[in-house]
Amino acid sequence: MPPRIDKDLYPFFIVLFLTVVALVIFWSILDMVILGASLAVVLLPLHRRLLRYTRPVLSSAIITICLFALIVGTAWAIMMILQANAGLLNQIFATIGSWLDNPATHPEAFGVPIGRGTLSSWLSEGNSLFVNYWTTITDNLLRIVLKGLIFFISFFLLLLKGQALKDRLFQLLPPPVKNYCDQLLPVAVDTLYVIYIVQIAIAVLTFFIAIPVFYLLGYGDILFYSFLAAFCELIPILGSSVAFIIIGAYALAKNDLYGVFILFFLGYLIVSALPEIYVRPALVGRRVKIHWLIMFVGIIGGILTMGIAGFVLGPLIIVLLIKSYRIWTDDRKGVQGAAERETAREAGP
Numbered sequence: 001m002p003p004r005i006d007k008d009l010y011p012f013f014i015v016l017f018l019t020v021v022a023l024v025i026f027w028s029i030l031d032m033v034i035l036g037a038s039l040a041v042v043l044l045p046l047h048r049r050l051l052r053y054t055r056p057v058l059s060s061a062i063i064t065i066c067l068f069a070l071i072v073g074t075a076w077a078i079m080m081i082l083q084a085n086a087g088l089l090n091q092i093f094a095t096i097g098s099w100l101d102n103p104a105t106h107p108e109a110f111g112v113p114i115g116r117g118t119l120s121s122w123l124s125e126g127n128s129l130f131v132n133y134w135t136t137i138t139d140n141l142l143r144i145v146l147k148g149l150i151f152f153i154s155f156f157l158l159l160l161k162g163q164a165l166k167d168r169l170f171q172l173l174p175p176p177v178k179n180y181c182d183q184l185l186p187v188a189v190d191t192l193y194v195i196y197i198v199q200i201a202i203a204v205l206t207f208f209i210a211i212p213v214f215y216l217l218g219y220g221d222i223l224f225y226s227f228l229a230a231f232c233e234l235i236p237i238l239g240s241s242v243a244f245i246i247i248g249a250y251a252l253a254k255n256d257l258y259g260v261f262i263l264f265f266l267g268y269l270i271v272s273a274l275p276e277i278y279v280r281p282a283l284v285g286r287r288v289k290i291h292w293l294i295m296f297v298g299i300i301g302g303i304l305t306m307g308i309a310g311f312v313l314g315p316l317i318i319v320l321l322i323k324s325y326r327i328w329t330d331d332r333k334g335v336q337g338a339a340e341r342e343t344a345r346e347a348g349p
Helices: 007-025 027-050 056-084 086-101 116-130 133-139 141-172 175-217 222-234 240-253 257-288 292-347
Strands: none
Touching (some): 027 056, 027 141, 027 292, 056 086, 056 222, 086 240, 116 133, 141 175, 175 240, 175 257, 175 292, 222 240, 222 257
8 A cells, every 4th residue: 555645745745846837937047046045045144143233134235235246346357357368369269260261170171070060159159258258248238137137136035034934934844844854954055055165166276276287388378378267167157178178279270289288188187177077076075975976966967957057956956865865764764773672672571
């Protein structure tokens, strides 16, 4: 006979089903809601400290304004650096473009099965991101503004009402579900903390360990190339591998095989791939006591399947899934142990 489901759980399952439906329908904008909410959880301790001196609305507004200023200021500084090195970037993309347009040097001439249209598309995307960024921003201005509003509104509201919403929701949960959520919540918060901290730390690390690579490359502009790798690493859906692929293609277009060797083995494999494959999953996994290979699957799988939202959801889902399994097995062991003790007591003299 199949196990019976407590009728008290029916409303919970209905709400869960409607939540999943809403996620599917509104997925195109929910990435900003997810990022805003996750960042609000990370900065909630700061909000609690400010509450000692001011009202909740003012505290939430101050933190939101500071976050807005930080993001805008960082974006402006990045654009100024790109603008200051526009000549070098134009030279890089023009050299790669000429190399691709030459039938004698195009990868198809060496049997590499990558179509001209595909490579041209990649080159165009790189050019729009690093060189013609003003045009890209202008063409997508309305979308950027709307997504930005959704992000900051979500962040502000979760700071302001997040704790009250959590308390009210937990009061409505059936006891078995509430017990599980009480155990999962601290793990989820720890995971979000470490995701953001590690993301920034890896970007900073990328900048410094890329400096020797570009010094050995011998092209000059060492700090800018290192900045480019760190900037790409800071954006989850890019990664520093994009920078090394672009500069590697530039070296190949210049017929600099020594440069290609340096960029592939020292740049791509060590500076880019090693942190993504081992360092990041190991740092996140160590905090939540999960093997780094499992975390690697969660991080990469999340980004590949869910885009920028997967940067948060991928590892978070993996952590919660494994933690739920551990809670369930511990509960089963406790029940089994209690049953064995009861049987032993009944069988005693």
